Amino acid sequence: MIESLINIILFTMLAATSLAVVRLHNLFAITMLFGVYSLLSAVIFVELDAVDVAFTEAAVGAGISTMLILSTLVITGHHEKNPKHGPWLPLVVVILTGAVLAWGTLDMPLFGSLDNPIHQHVAPRYIQDSPEEIGIPNMVTSVLASYRGYDTMGEVVVVFAALIGVLALIGINEKKCAKRQYSSDERPPRPVLQVMSKLLIPYIMLFALYVQFHGDFGPGGGFQAGVIFAAAIILYTLTFSLDDAFDLISPRVLRPLAAIGVLIYGGTGIVTMLLGGTFLNYSVLAGDPKSGQHYGILAIEFGVGLTVATVMMLIFYAFVSRGEKGKVE
Amino acid sequence: MTEHLPALQVIIPLLLAPVVFLFNHARLAWILSVLVSWVGLLISLSLLFAVNDGEVIRYEFGGWEAPYGIAYKVDRLNALVLLIVSAMAAVIFPFSWQAIQKEIPPSLHVIFYTALLLCLSGLLGMAITGDAFNLFVFIEISSLSTYTLISLGKDRRALTAAFQYLIMGTIGGTFILIGVGLLYILTGTLNMADLALRIGEYEAQESRTLQAAFAFLVVGIGLKLAMFPLHLWLPGAYANAPSVVSAFLAATATKVAVYALLRFLFTVFGADYTYDGMHIDYLFIPLALISILFASIVAIFQRGLKRMLAYSSVAQIGYMLLGIGLANESGLTAATLHLFNHALMKGALFLVVAMIFFRTGGTSMRYITGLGKEMPWTMAAFVVAGLSLIGVPLTVGFISKWYLILASIERGWWPITIVVLIGSLIAVVYIWRVVEAAYFKPRPENMPPVKEAPAGMLILTWILVAANIYFGVNASFTAGIAGAVAAELLGGGV
Numbered sequence: 001m002i003e004s005l006i007n008i009i010l011f012t013m014l015a016a017t018s019l020a021v022v023r024l025h026n027l028f029a030i031t032m033l034f035g036v037y038s039l040l041s042a043v044i045f046v047e048l049d050a051v052d053v054a055f056t057e058a059a060v061g062a063g064i065s066t067m068l069i070l071s072t073l074v075i076t077g078h079h080e081k082n083p084k085h086g087p088w089l090p091l092v093v094v095i096l097t098g099a100v101l102a103w104g105t106l107d108m109p110l111f112g113s114l115d116n117p118i119h120q121h122v123a124p125r126y127i128q129d130s131p132e133e134i135g136i137p138n139m140v141t142s143v144l145a146s147y148r149g150y151d152t153m154g155e156v157v158v159v160f161a162a163l164i165g166v167l168a169l170i171g172i173n174e175k176k177c178a179k180r181q182y183s184s185d186e187r188p189p190r191p192v193l194q195v196m197s198k199l200l201i202p203y204i205m206l207f208a209l210y211v212q213f214h215g216d217f218g219p220g221g222g223f224q225a226g227v228i229f230a231a232a233i234i235l236y237t238l239t240f241s242l243d244d245a246f247d248l249i250s251p252r253v254l255r256p257l258a259a260i261g262v263l264i265y266g267g268t269g270i271v272t273m274l275l276g277g278t279f280l281n282y283s284v285l286a287g288d289p290k291s292g293q294h295y296g297i298l299a300i301e302f303g304v305g306l307t308v309a310t311v312m313m314l315i316f317y318a319f320v321s322r323g324e325k326g327k328v329e
Numbered sequence: 330m331t332e333h334l335p336a337l338q339v340i341i342p343l344l345l346a347p348v349v350f351l352f353n354h355a356r357l358a359w360i361l362s363v364l365v366s367w368v369g370l371l372i373s374l375s376l377l378f379a380v381n382d383g384e385v386i387r388y389e390f391g392g393w394e395a396p397y398g399i400a401y402k403v404d405r406l407n408a409l410v411l412l413i414v415s416a417m418a419a420v421i422f423p424f425s426w427q428a429i430q431k432e433i434p435p436s437l438h439v440i441f442y443t444a445l446l447l448c449l450s451g452l453l454g455m456a457i458t459g460d461a462f463n464l465f466v467f468i469e470i471s472s473l474s475t476y477t478l479i480s481l482g483k484d485r486r487a488l489t490a491a492f493q494y495l496i497m498g499t500i501g502g503t504f505i506l507i508g509v510g511l512l513y514i515l516t517g518t519l520n521m522a523d524l525a526l527r528i529g530e531y532e533a534q535e536s537r538t539l540q541a542a543f544a545f546l547v548v549g550i551g552l553k554l555a556m557f558p559l560h561l562w563l564p565g566a567y568a569n570a571p572s573v574v575s576a577f578l579a580a581t582a583t584k585v586a587v588y589a590l591l592r593f594l595f596t597v598f599g600a601d602y603t604y605d606g607m608h609i610d611y612l613f614i615p616l617a618l619i620s621i622l623f624a625s626i627v628a629i630f631q632r633g634l635k636r637m638l639a640y641s642s643v644a645q646i647g648y649m650l651l652g653i654g655l656a657n658e659s660g661l662t663a664a665t666l667h668l669f670n671h672a673l674m675k676g677a678l679f680l681v682v683a684m685i686f687f688r689t690g691g692t693s694m695r696y697i698t699g700l701g702k703e704m705p706w707t708m709a710a711f712v713v714a715g716l717s718l719i720g721v722p723l724t725v726g727f728i729s730k731w732y733l734i735l736a737s738i739e740r741g742w743w744p745i746t747i748v749v750l751i752g753s754l755i756a757v758v759y760i761w762r763v764v765e766a767a768y769f770k771p772r773p774e775n776m777p778p779v780k781e782a783p784a785g786m787l788i789l790t791w792i793l794v795a796a797n798i799y800f801g802v803n804a805s806f807t808a809g810i811a812g813a814v815a816a817e818l819l820g821g822g823v
Contacts, residue, residue, distance in 0.1 A: 154466035
């Protein structure tokens with residue numbers, strides 16, 4: 001009963017947030033509301049006991065993507081331009097889509113009922129056999145990294161493809177920023193922020209490593225860890241400057257690392273092939289299949305974390321260096 | 330190693346993309362891409378020969394059996410589409426080096442090849458997978474890299490075109506995801522063969538959730554394959570992308586989307602549900618007829634060659650949808666066959682456009698005027714491929730139209746035959762406009778003299794042109810496969 005009530009409240013807030021996004025014209029406010037939307041979704045996922053998904057949603061949706069959109073606003077400006085076309089066609093499309101979705105839910109298996117097909121077909125195997133077959137307690141990681149590890153590799157490639165897109169379109173403006181010195185009159189020193197962030201950053205990084213390596217046992221894994229690690233560097237860039245960040249981790253170091261992360265994932269698959277298994281069959285990595293699974297998952301999660309962290313930093317660098325350049329000219 | 334061929338088909342280009350990016354050397358990137366495309370062609374040929382007698386090759390990723398893990402399952406349809414994509418890559422990748430020199434700034438060449446390899450692996454991954462969610466993952470890979478490739482076009486309008494495609498493509502992708510999600514809710518599985526087995530009871534119940542899933546999948550894939558009236562992104566994308574990218578996308582991307590449609594309609598939902606339950610023919614036949622007539626007519630009025638060919642593509646997709654809509658074996662044979670044949674003709678035509686751009690710096694009618702004398706081999710290639718597009722006997726275009734006409738007569742709907750013929754006549758008009766400009770008008774005074782295109786580019790283009798003739802004269806191989814595929818699809822075989 002209380003769960004239904006919580007659900008209703010959360011979904012109402014979600015709907016209210018979306019309506020507010022539609023009504024507003026200030027892109028800055030809209031971006032913050034997107035963050036709120038993601039956070040609310042994350043809470044709903046927690047309520048549905050999908051903590052791994054909630055963690056990802058909070059880290060990626062509420063955290064890094066809000067950050068990336070904000071850094072885009074630096075380039076584009078905060079205010080929405082008037083759309084050229086009228087609202088009617090999109091409105092009709094949206095209403096129609098919504099109607100089909102609502103129509104589709106009418107016959108759906110009852111929410112939360114035990115005899116639903118999703119609980120009866122493949123899921124029991126994952127739940128009952130994964131501790132034996134994979135040997136790690138977090139079955140979400142088992143599905144993500146082993147049973148459906150090939151999809152996860154695809155998602156890492158998607159992240160990499162996003163980087164390729166950003167580099168093709170705006171690139172990272174290394175030279176101009178490197179030459180540029182921030183004079184004190186334009187950008188006053190911010191001792192409080194700088195000291196506080198210096199205090200925080202080590203812990204953020206430590207937490208990222210914890211999330212990375214604890215993914216086998218609890219919620220976490222390469223995607224979340226990569227995002228958290230990137231967040232530490234982004235915080236540093238914001239409180240100090242882009243030049244300082246480039247000195248700390250240069251994009252020239254990050255670019256190859258982004259590709260290496262993908263290659264670690266794919267390379268693990270190639271190794272399993274050479275050892276006589278199919279692609280990404282980690283069981284052949286060691287004499288005992290369970291330890292093989294463990295090594296394999298460790299390796300691919302590291303690849304995921306590396307690519308996600310470096311790509312997030314690079315995309316952030318690309319946006320910010322473009323914004324800085326805009327100011328110089 | 331042969332048991333790994335299905336995986337290697339996708340993994341080699343997929344993993345070479347980061348390698349190319351890592352080396353950060355443009356010419357090396359090109360050489361590696363070309364090698365990969367040739368290896369890919371060999372793999373797809375050997376897969377096709379292995380499954381041509383009706384056998385099915387399976388590959389289980391991670392060593393987990395089908396509904397629990399992700400599995401590839403290669404049958405004739407998969408193998409045919411894989412062959413189309415990798416054959417086009419094997420011709421277009423070698424061609425690309427010279428073409429991009431004039432269209433893409435050197436600093437972006439490595440990025441270009443990285444994106445091109447990602448796009449290739451995405452399309453191959455879509456064409457081979459037996460898992461509905463894995464299909465979505467590879468749609469994402471191919472789409473993201475396609476947006477990047479289009480945005481590399483020389484004109485600033487390429488950015489708008491890429492953005493428009495990004496929005497439409499993302500909506501399409503989301504719809505496909507919703508459709509797959511609804512199927513998962515009903516069945517608890519993502520494997521296509523397993524879905525086909527478990528979906529039956531809901532089909533019998535006329536489940537609304539299943540109907541919604543069907544609708545979302547058809548509209549989502551429809552956006553990807555530029556089904557009229559969801560085609561609005563296509564002309565801009567093809568017209569503004571770099572020429573080689575237009576050639577590669579026109580020859581492969583929409584084909585793979587049509588393949589995905591066939592896979593969902595016939596393997597997952599089954600022919601009975603698609604035709605008798607959801608009456609897809611009532612939707613596809615009118616849309617197909619409108620797009621054949623409308624897009625062909627619009628093509629006549631385009632000033633740019635690329636935009637003209639793009640609208641012609643929308644019309645050609647209409648022929649494929651018509652084949653599906655006619656709901657008999659000849660119709661599906663026509664649709665399947667046209668995947669292959671249209672790739673050959675549009676690939677050749679867009680490569681001609683790339684050569685014209687390479688030498689003249691433009692592709693609008695102004696640049697083509699009088700080119701017949703100055704670039705005789707290039708324009709001859711255009712004429713032959715154009716004849717194939719029209720559907721003249723002894724070209725592949727004729728074979729596709731022949732089956733389409735057979736199908737409409739078998740169904741007893743002879744007016745459709747007339748529309749198909751009118752479509753060909755309109756194609757005569759827009760191809761003739763180019764021929765007339767190139768051969769019967771003198772080169773304008775103010776245009777600088779041009780040389781014939783480089784031999785390497787010409788040879789590669791003429792390989793495709795020759796294929797247009799070869800498979801037009803000797804259609805038994807392609808028509809045999811397409812016929813077997815059609816029988817299998819209608820029989821509900823998995």
